[in-house]
Amino acid sequence: MSYVIRRPMSQLLQIQARFQAHKFIESCLGKRTASSDLFQLRRFSAEVSASEQMNLIRQLRERTSAPIKDVKSALVGCNWDIDEAQKDLRKRGVVMAAKKSARPAAEGLLAVAQDDKRAVVIELNCETDFVARNEVFQYLASSLAKKALLMEGPAFQSAFPFGPEYLESTTINLEHPKLTGETTVQGAVTEVAAMVGENVKFRRGFILSTSSHGVVSTYLHTCPQPGLGRIAGLVTLEVEDGSASLDPLKAVGSSLAMHIVASKPLFLSKELVPAQALQSEREILKTQAEASGKPQMAIEKMVEGRLRKYFEEVVLSEQKFVLNDSKNIKTVLNELSKEVGSKVNIGNFMRVEIGEGIARSDSA
Numbered sequence: 001m002s003y004v005i006r007r008p009m010s011q012l013l014q015i016q017a018r019f020q021a022h023k024f025i026e027s028c029l030g031k032r033t034a035s036s037d038l039f040q041l042r043r044f045s046a047e048v049s050a051s052e053q054m055n056l057i058r059q060l061r062e063r064t065s066a067p068i069k070d071v072k073s074a075l076v077g078c079n080w081d082i083d084e085a086q087k088d089l090r091k092r093g094v095v096m097a098a099k100k101s102a103r104p105a106a107e108g109l110l111a112v113a114q115d116d117k118r119a120v121v122i123e124l125n126c127e128t129d130f131v132a133r134n135e136v137f138q139y140l141a142s143s144l145a146k147k148a149l150l151m152e153g154p155a156f157q158s159a160f161p162f163g164p165e166y167l168e169s170t171t172i173n174l175e176h177p178k179l180t181g182e183t184t185v186q187g188a189v190t191e192v193a194a195m196v197g198e199n200v201k202f203r204r205g206f207i208l209s210t211s212s213h214g215v216v217s218t219y220l221h222t223c224p225q226p227g228l229g230r231i232a233g234l235v236t237l238e239v240e241d242g243s244a245s246l247d248p249l250k251a252v253g254s255s256l257a258m259h260i261v262a263s264k265p266l267f268l269s270k271e272l273v274p275a276q277a278l279q280s281e282r283e284i285l286k287t288q289a290e291a292s293g294k295p296q297m298a299i300e301k302m303v304e305g306r307l308r309k310y311f312e313e314v315v316l317s318e319q320k321f322v323l324n325d326s327k328n329i330k331t332v333l334n335e336l337s338k339e340v341g342s343k344v345n346i347g348n349f350m351r352v353e354i355g356e357g358i359a360r361s362d363s364a
Contacts, residue, residue, distance in 0.1 A: 048080045056082050060089075063178060067197060090194065103199040106355035108132050110232045111145035112218050119216040120148040121232045121352050122205040124189075127198040133224065137200070139176050140192050142227055144185065147172050148205050159348040160207045167202070206234070210347055214238035215246050217253025221261050233260035235349040241342030248339050252332065255323055260351050265316035268346060273315065281310055316349060 048056070053075075060071045060082055070089060078084040108125035109132050124141040131137055148167060168186040175181070180191060185202065193200035210216055216236050220229030235256045237249045267273045282303060289302040311318045317330045327335075329346075337344045 053080070056080055060085055090191070103127060104359065105199045105201050106358040108203075108354050109138065109141045109224075109228050110220065110230065110352055110354055111141035112220060112227050112229075112232055112234075113142070113145035113149040114216055114218060115149065117211075117216065118149065118207060118209040119218050119234050120145050120205060120207050121218075121234060121350075122148055123203045123352065123354060125199075125201045125203050125355065125358070126196065131196045131198050131200075134196055136176065136178055136192055136195060138225065138228055139179075140174070140188060143172060143174055143188070144202060145205075145227065147185065148207070151207075159209075159350065162205050162207070164202045164204070166205075206350055206352060208234045208236060208348055208350060210236040210238055212238045212347075213240075213242045213244065213246070214347060215249045215253050217250065217257045219254060219257035219261055230354045231261050232352045233257040233349070234352075235260060236347035237336075237344055238347045239337075239340055239342050239344045241340070244340045244342045248336060249344065252336050255321075256329070256332070256346070256349075259319070259322045259329070260316070260349055262322045263316075263319050264351060265319055265349070266314040267316065268349065269317050270311055270315055273311075282307060285310070316346065 056075055057068065057071050060075060061068060063086055071085075074085040074088045075082065078088055105125040105127050107127060107129050108123065110121055110123055112119060112121045114120065122141065122145045124137070124144060126132055126137060144167065147170065148162075151166070151170075164186075168184065170185055171182060172185050172188055173182045174188055178195070179188065183191070189200055189202050208216055214237050216234065219233040220227070221231040221233075223229040233256075235253055237253045237256070239246070239249060285303045285306045286299065289299040289306070292299070292302070294302070312320065312328075317328070317333075319329050321327050321329055321332050333344055333346065
């Protein structure tokens, strides 16, 4: 005995409607039946299979690095059209980046780029060290430093600090699969902020250069990859003889840049310590010495002794060399001068640390 399976009329009507829609679309496409065309057709259908949904989510996440929740929401809102969803994510990201721009961003990375005569260090901030480890964030930091190194003009000579306004409107080409390509510096920062979901800021930069015969040396501490770190030391060494070899200067310069990171000098020489700072320190030391109850002559000797100690702490030329504390930096330079046969001086130096001077939130 045979049985006839009867389907509800509503289901039969749905099947008929899908069949007619399929025939119509097939005629519009010129009756193309290649698998790629069928895939394109199914992408725009609300009936995308679970496996295809997961595949599209994975692809869009690889393209954008956006959170999975946002990726899925964009795909659903765009009827699983991956290209439209990517555009939608970027539009959403710009709005979200603007909303987050007031939040504290004290983490991030320093990026250094240099050539024979100049070195640039820029600070790119974010909210967490997790984002600082993101490879797109790191790529942007390196790209900003390289862009700054190409800037020309009198302002970008010697030792020059600069703010974001010097670069924000300039064009930068980001050769990264997850980024737009050619855009402005500010546009690139906004795009990465949208991608990582945090406040991202290009905070500041410094250029250090030598105009005479010499070298620029750099050192980065806590370095996730070459050219990136959390603390940077930069120093220029200049030799009076224009024909002297620079190789010894390069070797010592790298060690001095490391010393600057470790020892945190504030001034190059005693003569460059501001009179006001020196007077303030002298008064503090005198008050401390008078508390001992010793005679005035002894107090004066105590103040002078402690003042020498102060110079050893904050003046670069007076500091003990971190790689050999039996000599100070002044002695290191004298020995280098003898080696190259001409007097060597430190032209400029700087120490930069990520997030210094930024008020951190209580939860940070």
